[in-house]
Amino acid sequence: MSATSTQPKSPARRRFLQDAARGTAGCAVAGMSLAWFVQDARALPDRAIRPPGALPEDDFLAACIRCGLCVRDCPYDTLVLAELGIDGAATGTPFFTARDVPCEMCEDIPCVVACPTGALDHELTDIDDSRMGLAVLIDQENCLNALGLRCDVCYRVCPVIDEAITLERRHNERSGHHAIFMPVVHSDHCTGCGKCEKSCVLPGEAAIKVLPIRVAQADQAEHYKRSWDENTPLVDEIIDLPDRLPGTGTDNLAAPGGFEPTFKLPQGATTGGVGQ
Amino acid sequence: MSDKTALPVGAEAIRDKGYWLAYRFLILRRLSQSFFLSLFLLGPWFGIWWVKGNLSGSLTFNVLPLTDPFISLQSIVAGHWPEMTALIGALIVGAVYALIGGRVYCSWVCPINPVTDAASWLHRKLDLPKGWQPKRGTKYFMLAMVLGVSVLTGTVAWEFVNPISMLHRGLIFGVGFAWALVIGVFLFDLVLARRGWCGHLCPVGAFYGLLGGKSLLRVSALERAACDDCMDCFAVCPEMQVITPALRGKDADSPLILSPDCTNCGRCIDVCSVNVFHFTHRFDETPAPGRVRDRTNPAPKVGKAA
Ligand code: SF4
Ligand code: SF4
Ligand code: SF4
Ligand code: SF4
Numbered sequence: 001m002s003a004t005s006t007q008p009k010s011p012a013r014r015r016f017l018q019d020a021a022r023g024t025a026g027c028a029v030a031g032m033s034l035a036w037f038v039q040d041a042r043a044l045p046d047r048a049i050r051p052p053g054a055l056p057e058d059d060f061l062a063a064c065i066r067c068g069l070c071v072r073d074c075p076y077d078t079l080v081l082a083e084l085g086i087d088g089a090a091t092g093t094p095f096f097t098a099r100d101v102p103c104e105m106c107e108d109i110p111c112v113v114a115c116p117t118g119a120l121d122h123e124l125t126d127i128d129d130s131r132m133g134l135a136v137l138i139d140q141e142n143c144l145n146a147l148g149l150r151c152d153v154c155y156r157v158c159p160v161i162d163e164a165i166t167l168e169r170r171h172n173e174r175s176g177h178h179a180i181f182m183p184v185v186h187s188d189h190c191t192g193c194g195k196c197e198k199s200c201v202l203p204g205e206a207a208i209k210v211l212p213i214r215v216a217q218a219d220q221a222e223h224y225k226r227s228w229d230e231n232t233p234l235v236d237e238i239i240d241l242p243d244r245l246p247g248t249g250t251d252n253l254a255a256p257g258g259f260e261p262t263f264k265l266p267q268g269a270t271t272g273g274v275g276q
Numbered sequence: 277m278s279d280k281t282a283l284p285v286g287a288e289a290i291r292d293k294g295y296w297l298a299y300r301f302l303i304l305r306r307l308s309q310s311f312f313l314s315l316f317l318l319g320p321w322f323g324i325w326w327v328k329g330n331l332s333g334s335l336t337f338n339v340l341p342l343t344d345p346f347i348s349l350q351s352i353v354a355g356h357w358p359e360m361t362a363l364i365g366a367l368i369v370g371a372v373y374a375l376i377g378g379r380v381y382c383s384w385v386c387p388i389n390p391v392t393d394a395a396s397w398l399h400r401k402l403d404l405p406k407g408w409q410p411k412r413g414t415k416y417f418m419l420a421m422v423l424g425v426s427v428l429t430g431t432v433a434w435e436f437v438n439p440i441s442m443l444h445r446g447l448i449f450g451v452g453f454a455w456a457l458v459i460g461v462f463l464f465d466l467v468l469a470r471r472g473w474c475g476h477l478c479p480v481g482a483f484y485g486l487l488g489g490k491s492l493l494r495v496s497a498l499e500r501a502a503c504d505d506c507m508d509c510f511a512v513c514p515e516m517q518v519i520t521p522a523l524r525g526k527d528a529d530s531p532l533i534l535s536p537d538c539t540n541c542g543r544c545i546d547v548c549s550v551n552v553f554h555f556t557h558r559f560d561e562t563p564a565p566g567r568v569r570d571r572t573n574p575a576p577k578v579g580k581a582a
């Protein structure tokens with residue numbers, strides 16, 4: 001160190017250092033631009049649904065080599081590779097648009113079998129276990145069923161009918177004496193295939209849409225216990241209060257076996273006036 | 277400058293060897309490039325699915341998996357260990373190129389090569405200045421940078437911008453705005469930097485160059501004694517610096533072009549009217565005397581005319 005610092009630097013050495021510095025700086029700039037671009041381009045639009053078995057988006061972009069073999073082996077031409085600047089997904093990666101061509105949930109899952117890299121997880125062998133997205137009845141004002149009609153189309157076409165999507169009977173407040181059969185999607189069975197969205201009878205946009213799970217689902221609130229799911233009591237030693245059941249011995253008039261009070265209210269007085 | 281360097285590049289070769297021998301490897305290379313591209317296009321255009329996929333990954337006759345080893349490497353450093361199929365595919369491709377020369381990919385397969393070759397041809401015709409010439413090592417910096425960004429972002433980073441796969445995939449699956457990148461590469465090579473992209477920047481070429489660093493198939497300046505300094509080989513070679521050590525070597529120096537930058541394109545073989553160059557293997561030790569320089573055969577003063 002001390003020997004070199006006292007000697008004049010050789011021009012060759014100096015040039016080497018300059019070149020190295022220049023190369024490093026140039027590549028650092030190029031690298032940062034690339035990293036910025038990658039961060040920018042990886043944002044997946046909400047309408048682009050990844051194929052069945054796709055790893056979580058972050059892992060997917062490390063795994064998918066954009067070969068398109070999944071696209072080729074999809075018998076329904078559901079999948080497409082994103083084109084630069086036209087489709088929002090990272091260029092060359094596979095996705096589908098449910099309203100155009102939904103996933104038909106092939107039993108042998110050829111797209112997953114075709115994937116050479118495991119970007120589509122080969123652990124997925126039962127298509128019912130796939131979670132491409134989650135259907136959401138997003139427009140509850142225009143959905144025909146929500147208006148009180150019996151369209152039911154999304155419900156009928158669902159490959160996991162009565163599990164992924166059910167019709168929930170509600171009172172029709174508008175007419176006062178009809179029912180509304182609300183399509184309700186259940187995340188524990190919906191695969192996100194998009195058949196409901198594809199088939200929604202509304203012109204243009206569908207009232208029911210498949211969204212990526214990250215958009216469609218909130219995180220469970222950890223601090224609210226669901227007593228019906230978990231049998232653990234909130235407080236360890238629960239205080240046991242006496243139950244007052246309707247029936248004989250109570251003052252509940254409406255319940256069978258109730259009894260009349262021994263006193264009579266004066267005529268014309270309202271019950272609200274008691275205790276004045 | 278001698279009289280011969282003044283002749284248009286390749287004119288003597290055509291005169292002395294005929295059109296076919298003067299363009300043999302160029303024609304074969306274009307055929308090879310078209311062949312590999314059409315294999316992939318047979319499916320989408322004619323419904324003949326011999327080969328599915330693209331250069332990043334493919335399946336031939338439903339049995340032979342092939343994967344780009346550079347993309348697989350990025351995938352691995354990004355944190356994904358690929359399935360066996362992709363690994364086997366990458367090993368096969370890697371082994372083949374390690375044997376025949378990594379940059380054979382560049383000159384015989386890569387779809388960007390006709391683009392940069394066209395730019396270089398036009399560059400020569402228009403006699404444009406050579407422009408920005410990054411250091412030869414820049415592409416290795418690029419390679420390291422790409423792997424670094426793959427690690428940092430956890431993605432196959434180069435595939436976000438790689439003009440090779442965008443063009444290739446584009447032709448097969450639909451191109452979008454990938455044309456812009458291809459035109460960009462063409463203009464870059466034409467106006468900003470002669471032979472700038474493939475030789476100086478492309479990290480894919482750098483990777484394949486390293487992969488084939490010890491490859492078997494090599495070009496040799498076997499008949500270097502016969503060289504008449506027409507400089508045509510330097511004019512056509514995309515990596516002209518690789519020629520000098522072999523062609524200008526002394527008796528004791530190997531006539532083999534051993535630089536990993538050589539793309540084995542064979543244009544030097546075509547363009548040489550006195551047949552200095554040949555394809556051979558790296559262990560070929562046929563003696564190749566250097567040129568004898570004396571007063572009757574002085575070294576021409578071409579200096580840096582290349
Ligand atoms: S087959 Fe796998 S690696 Fe190839 S494009 Fe589809 S998901 Fe990506
Ligand atoms: S996306 Fe729609 S059709 Fe598909 S499983 Fe879910 S609810 Fe059923
Ligand atoms: S198909 Fe559309 S309109 Fe009909 S019930 Fe389903 S969401 Fe409503
Ligand atoms: S030395 Fe010959 S084969 Fe190698 S790149 Fe140059 S012209 Fe092509």
